[in-house]
Amino acid sequence: MDTSAPASSAPARSDRSLGLLPEALQRRPKLFLALLCLLLWLPGFFTLPATDRDEARFAQASRQMVESGDYVRIRFGEEERNKKPAGIHWLQAASVHVLEATGLGTRDQIWAYRVPSLLGALLAVLATFHWGRGLVGRRAALLGAAMLASSLVLVAEAHIAKTDAALLATVTAAMGLFGIAYLRPALFGARQAAAFWLLLGLGVLLKGPIGPMVPLLCGITLAVSDRGAPWLRALRPLWGVPLMLAAAAPWFVAIGIATEGRFFAQAVGGDMLSKIGSGEEKHWGPPGFYLLSFGIAAFPGAWIVLCALPAAWRDRLNPPTRFLLAWVVPSWLVFEAVQTKLPHYTLPLFPALMLLGAAWAMDPVRRLPARGWRWAGVAVLVGVAVGLAVAAQGAAWYLLRALQPAGLLLVPLAGAVAFVLLRTAGRREWGRAGLLGALLAVPVYALVLEGVVPRLTPLWVAPRLAAAVAEQAPGLPPGQFGITSYSEPSVLFALGQDVRLLRTGGDAARFLAAAPGRVVAVGDRAEVDFRQAATTLAVSPQEIASVTGFNYSRGRWITLLLYRLTP
Known part of the structure; x- marks a missing residue:
């Protein structure tokens, strides 16, 4: 990348930085953004099975x-799910009702629960452009919205049936309105x-205090x-805050009554405080985690944002x-201070970061950052592009001991993407590079999400287990299937809420012996205990099928053996 020419050489080329679009789409930027989002997000949307653990939990709770017909209490199987408010479950339930009424989908298909995430992500991108125009100008807002749409973390969240993409829509729109009040x-x-x-009230219903924070x-x-x-008076907080509380209060009152206060004790004391004080579910990360992971989460636009930050601070x-900057910096520091860390937690700050990056890229008199900072951005771009391709092919080889054709295409494609972007930026056409x-992220994500990941069959244990049960025990009544050694939430989504989750191999043997016609899945680590208990109970279990896969939540291989009693 050429970095020797002065910044003043940029104006001659800045006007054509976004000249990649047909004239019709340049006149209809929101149509272009909607089409871009669909091209980026639809691959894998229908074909990826339910993922563990959060997606399967959210989707199963919504299906229940x-x-x-109980839209107040949130239950997962037989247990209360008192961690997050009900907003996302209402949206997912509404999606299922609409799809079933129109005959387009059913409650057993995971993509039916992903629709609110896809729509939330789309609204966030459109809101970034709509309100970004007043902050950075029309062309930079279009670029920033496109960079947001293609960021790896948002592509992932648009495919997952949980809260974060919908929350992003409410935060982006609310902050867009706040920007008008401020300016x-x-x-x-x-x-x-x-x-x-x-919008803040809706954010509370989606994820509690994060939206208003x-x-x-x-x-x-x-x-x-x-x-x-001076902007505070324009926001009218004297009646605005009560309005926000009124939007969320009815459900909170109802859930407090329905659970006799258990929701607040578990959601605040159990979930929120544990995330602040410790790394919940092993999701701990050191301070600086989000800065280090930003290059991956915001790929492929992260390197432009990183190059823009020094100029933004000046x-x-x-x-x-x-x-x-006020949108990003204080909340970012809070997320860094919280012990529990996941890459998507900082997603509500990405619209502002992308707008900062786009404003710098479109500035005809931009100042390039220091050489070291610039080359750090280049390293992020090249490293993530190549790393994504290598990781996809490496996962295929590890799980299948075979190379995926789509994965083979990824390596040269990723290299070509990095080369083209660096060459374009080297001509000081940073907006065009963004x-x-x-x-160019469209074919990269399509190959990963449609060509590689759905074909990694060892990852998808629960759907294969459900297929084996349906084949070997068709018409099995509810409550007649039990499982031990594999209690991931996807099991309930694939096989229904009446699945009996058993703790030990002995429990599995006693469950099998308790009634005729039952089927049980026993993990290989519990098989010895299962056999010993079966001998003690004087029953003869018959192995009817087996499913071997990789439990990625725990990072280990597992074999589930299906048994029923010999007639």
Whole structure:
């Protein structure tokens, strides 16, 4: 990448940085963004089985809402699921009802529960462009929205039936409205204020305090740095805060009554505080984790954002840049301080980061960062591009002992993507490089999500187990199937909420012997205990099938042996 020419050489080429689109799409940027999102996200959307653990838990809890008609309490199997509010379950249940009413899908298909995530991600991208125009200009907003759409973490979240993509939509829209109030408070009307507070109320119903936290910390930061908050009056908090609480309060009152207060004790004391004070479910990470993982989470646009950050900090007195930095910095520090860390936790900050990166890329008089910082960005781009291809092919070889044709195409494609983007940036067409990255991500993600991952059959233990049960014991009544040694949430989604989750091989033998016609799956580690208990009970279990796979949640291989009693 050529870095020797002065920044002043950029203006001659900046106007054609986004000249990659047909004229019709340039006139309809929201249509272009919607098409880009579908091209990026639909591969794998229908073909990827339910993933452990969160997606299967959310989807199964939503299916039990649909089947029971109880839209207040959240249950997973026989247990109460008192961790997150009900907002995402309502959206998923509504998706299932619409799809079943139109005959397009059923409650047994995991993609039916992914629709709210896909729509939430789409709304977040469109909101980034819509409100980003007032912060960084139309062309930079279009580039920033495209970079957001193609970021690896959002592509992943659009495929997963849980809260984060829907939460991103509410946060992005709310922060867009906040940006208007900050920059042009005189033009911020009561309807916009009402929309702002209602969006925060919806965010509370989706993921508790995370949604309101982002604008709250942003507002505090702006008030301190500006030594005043003239925008606060425009937001009308005196009636806005009660409106936000009123939007969320009915369900919280109902769930408090229905669970006799257990929801609040478990959601706040058990879930939220454990994430703050310790690495819940082994998801611990050191301070700096999100900075180190940003290059992966925000691929392929991360390197442009990294190159833009020094210039954004120098431009912090500029009100739009100041607002975007206040959106990112305090919340980022909070996420870094919390002990439990996952790459998608910082997703509500990505729209601001992408807009900062796009504004720098489209600036005709941009200043390039220091050489070391620049080459760090290059290393991130090349490393993640090649690493993604190698990881996909490596997973295929480890799990299948074979090379996937789609995986073989990934390696040269990833190298070509990195080369094209670096060459384009070397001509100082950074905006064009950003948009090219979003466009070239389409075949990369399609090969991974449609050509490689669904074909890694050892990963998908639960669907294969359900197929084996259906083949060997067709028409098995509810409650007549038990399993030990593999209690992942996908088992309940694949086989139904009446599956008996058994702790030991002895429990499996006693379950099998308790009634005729039952079937039990026993993990290879529990087989000796199962056989000993069966001998003690004087029963003769017959092996009817086996399923071997890789439990990626625990990082180990497992073989499940299916038994029924000899007639």
